[in-house]
Amino acid sequence: MLSKSAEYALRATIYIALKGSEDNKLGIDEIATAIDSPQSFTAKILQLLTKNNGVVSSVRGPNGGFYLTDAARKLPVRAVLEAVGEDGIITKCVLGLKECSESRPCPMHEQYRYIKAQLRQMFEKTTIQDLANESGKGKIVINNRQIKTK
Amino acid sequence: MLSKSAEYALRATIYIALKGSEDNKLGIDEIATAIDSPQSFTAKILQLLTKNNGVVSSVRGPNGGFYLTDAARKLPVRAVLEAVGEDGIITKCVLGLKECSESRPCPMHEQYRYIKAQLRQMFEKTTIQDLANESGKGKIVINNRQIKTK
DNA sequence: ATAAATAAAGACTATTTTATCTTTTTTCAA
DNA sequence: TTGAAAAAAGATAAAATAGTCTTTATTTAT
Ligand code: FES
Ligand code: FES
Numbered sequence: 134m135l136s137k138s139a140e141y142a143l144r145a146t147i148y149i150a151l152k153g154s155e156d157n158k159l160g161i162d163e164i165a166t167a168i169d170s171p172q173s174f175t176a177k178i179l180q181l182l183t184k185n186n187g188v189v190s191s192v193r194g195p196n197g198g199f200y201l202t203d204a205a206r207k208l209p210v211r212a213v214l215e216a217v218g219e220d221g222i223i224t225k226c227v228l229g230l231k232e233c234s235e236s237r238p239c240p241m242h243e244q245y246r247y248i249k250a251q252l253r254q255m256f257e258k259t260t261i262q263d264l265a266n267e268s269g270k271g272k273i274v275i276n277n278r279q280i281k282t283k
Numbered sequence: 284m285l286s287k288s289a290e291y292a293l294r295a296t297i298y299i300a301l302k303g304s305e306d307n308k309l310g311i312d313e314i315a316t317a318i319d320s321p322q323s324f325t326a327k328i329l330q331l332l333t334k335n336n337g338v339v340s341s342v343r344g345p346n347g348g349f350y351l352t353d354a355a356r357k358l359p360v361r362a363v364l365e366a367v368g369e370d371g372i373i374t375k376c377v378l379g380l381k382e383c384s385e386s387r388p389c390p391m392h393e394q395y396r397y398i399k400a401q402l403r404q405m406f407e408k409t410t411i412q413d414l415a416n417e418s419g420k421g422k423i424v425i426n427n428r429q430i431k432t433k
Numbered sequence: 434a435t436a437a438a439t440a441a442a443g444a445c446t447a448t449t450t451t452a453t454c455t456t457t458t459t460t461c462a463a
Numbered sequence: 464t465t466g467a468a469a470a471a472a473g474a475t476a477a478a479a480t481a482g483t484c485t486t487t488a489t490t491t492a493t
Binding site: 287342343344345347 | 480481482483484488489490491492
């Protein structure tokens with residue numbers, strides 16, 4: 134479905150939205166641990182997210198780290214996918230034809246178009262903050278470990 | 284979305300369903316040309332489809348080639364995905380968590396579950412023959428070339 | 434029986450994706 | 464103004480996917 138890069142990008146962004154802020158920046162070690170992802174690889178992905186679409190903000194040095202601006206929180210989830218070059222899921226043909234269109238539909242197009250429209254809707258209408266809110270709820274999880282009993 | 288293997292597998296299967304039969308078996312060269320796929324690689328994929336789930340049938344030697352049995356035509360499209368090990372699209376978590384369940388949902392689960400259900404429905408309720416029928420209609424295409432003006 | 438046609442099998446190569454490690458730059462605090 | 468903390472940048476490595484090529488086995492027709 135999505136690449137590892139996209140999965141880590143989404144999980145990391147959600148975690149930063151949930152736990153970080155301009156005066157509580159999060160370090161790469163904390164983030165990678167929190168979302169069960171390889172640290173150095175996640176660092177690369179966060180670089181992409183800071184460079185593209187302004188999804189994530191960062192500052193270096195002591196007390197530096199990653200956080201989201203208020204504007205970033207309002208971005209659609211699609212902005213995260215785009216930042217890591219993974220929005221093909223809502224643009225491409227399910228059978229891999231070079232274009233997906235009504236004028237040259239593949240045999241699955243008629244059925245898939247509705248699903249594709251819903252995927253697009255989901256990724257475009259949902260904001261990063263929406264996911265963070267969701268994530269704040271009771272049993273919602275973002276990693277592969279046991280639910281925190283706290 | 285899907286791997287190249289899965290895309291070629293679907294396109295090849297549809298083409299064989301459409302043009303082949305027990306007494307008109309299709310050669311790998313014809314198939315690969317018809318669906319715009321790399322020939323040797325497509326051959327490998329057809330091997331998988333003949334070994335797994337009985338999706339495709341084949342015979343070697345002169346007048347040999349690939350075709351679909353009547354039983355195969357009635358298989359759900361999912362059988363093709365399974366045969367190439369690509370049914371994760373209807374089983375896995377969109378954020379890459381190890382399990383997707385109501386008891387440990389990720390922040391996108393609530394929204395994605397409906398889409399996932401529709402994907403499953405599409406791949407399980409649609410048969411290979413259904414796609415071939417679709418493909419027989421006017422403008423439906425299965426490769427990247429111009430529409431045959433005939 | 435032999436030769437030709439064909440898929441199957443296996444070995445190999447190339448490319449992309451995933452992941453790690455090292456060095457550099459920036460920032461802050463002492 | 465120096466040292467440490469952090470991300471950025473860059474180089475490298477490993478693994479997975481995509482793709483090719485060669486050899487073998489099977490089948491058919493002569
Ligand atoms: S053309 Fe294949 S999904 Fe639209
Ligand atoms: S848990 Fe993520 S989609 Fe179900």
